Each structure stands twice: as structure tokens, then as C-alpha cells.
Amino acid sequence: MATKRISDEPAYVLHRYDWSESSLILEVFTRHYGRIALVAKGVKRPTSSFRPILLPLQPLHLAFGGDAEIRTLKAAEWMGGHVMPTGDALMSGIYLNELLLNLLARDDPHPGLFDVYGNVVQVIASEHGEALEPALRAFELLLLREIGWLPMLDAQTMTLLELDPQQRYTLVPEGGLRQTNASDRASLSGAQWTALQRSLADGAPFTATLRACSEVMSELKPQLRALLNYHCGVTTLRTRQMMIDLQSL
Structure with missing residues (x-):
């Protein structure tokens, strides 16, 4: 052959x-x-x-x-385009790679996700640091959606009830999106979750999701981190632990 x-x-x-x-x-x-x-x-x-x-x-x-x-x-x-990132930008890129190594099966094409990855790499390689965190959150959302581990963000996962725009909801690894309770440390309003869902369905999902994430970064980050750690089967990803160790020095 x-x-x-x-x-x-x-x-x-x-x-x-x-x-x-x-x-x-x-x-x-x-x-x-x-x-x-x-x-x-x-x-x-x-x-x-x-x-x-x-x-x-x-x-x-x-x-x-x-x-x-x-x-x-x-x-x-x-193919050119940029020099090797350094510092926090380099660590962010290594973090993206760790997610892909943990969550993507071999020989399973994801051309749309590949294009999103290229967009995030361009943000990482640029000097616009204010866009880095929203770009990472957008990539996390689009990655989870691509591999089927992100629930619909405009309805409660267990009941399929529409979200109340004023009510608070939390994304949890084993239960999806549910109403926030006293033990939850992070949450978003129904209106904010619905805006994220709309951005994911946009014709240019990376740009739209980046904009939506920029409004809710601090509350969204710990919820996505818990979901990603759960699906990676770890309590802390190696890249994050490395960043914690470097900061402690």
C-alpha cells in the first residue's frame, strides 16, 4: 500500500x-x-x-x-507573522497547548477550533495585554463547546427553564448551569449568560465571544477553570501551578 x-x-x-x-x-x-x-x-x-x-x-x-x-x-x-512570545504571554500560550493536549483526541479534526487557536495566538503575540484574558476565556468557551462539554448557556441545564435575566446562575462541572446558592463563589446573571450564548452562535464567534467575555472576566474565570479541571481529571493544570510557583518566588 x-x-x-x-x-x-x-x-x-x-x-x-x-x-x-x-x-x-x-x-x-x-x-x-x-x-x-x-x-x-x-x-x-x-x-x-x-x-x-x-x-x-x-x-x-x-x-x-x-x-x-x-x-x-x-x-x-x-509562515511568519510574529516573534516568540515571552513572560506571561508565553505562559498563556503553553496553557492553551496543555488544554489541547488534555482534551483533544488524536486524529479528530477541528478546523474551526484551529482558526480560533490561531486568533488567540495572534493576541498572545501582540503587545495588547488587555485583550489577553478575554481571549483566553473566549478560547476556553469555544473549546468546551467544540468538544461537546459546554451546556447551553441560555437555559438551566437540569430543568431546561429559560434564565431569568436578573437571577444569578453558576456553571458547575457535574450539574451544568443552575441557580446560584450560598456555597457558590462565582456566578453571572441570566442576562450575562444569555449574552455569552449569543456570542458563541455568532458568525464570527471568536470576536463576538471575546467582547462578551471582556464584560464578565472575573466571575467567569473560576467557573471555567473548575469545568476544565474536571474534564482534564486534575485539581490544577500544570501551567497554572507553574505560574503560582513563579509568583510565589
């Missing part, structure tokens, strides 16, 4: 593992094939042309082939 070769595929490197003294295994997010694993042979050698290209948060076009679970990288081209 002829080995299938894919060329000129838009992609981002999510993570890299040592495979041998000279080679790496790459976890890659591609537009048309989803998350895949590639072996990059000889990439660690000083003379490798791939060495300065295969970096996270950089837009790439890749060629690869093979029918095994781990395919072989054939070519890589940097």
Missing part, C-alpha cells in the same frame, strides 16, 4: 519529546487532521534546517507521511 503523504498542512507545535539523541516526537495541532504525533528525525542536529522552525506558538506549514500512529515529518516551513 502506498504511504499517504500530506503537504502544505497548516499546523502548530503543541509539545516536543526526546525520541533519540538526534530526533524528537512532536505533538502537533493541524487544521485538517486534528492533533497528530510526528517523528522529526535528526532535528536536534546543529545542521538541521528544522531546528529553528519547530517551536510552539509559531504558524507552520508541514508535510508528513506514514500510516502508523506516529507519522514522519518530511518538511516544515515557518
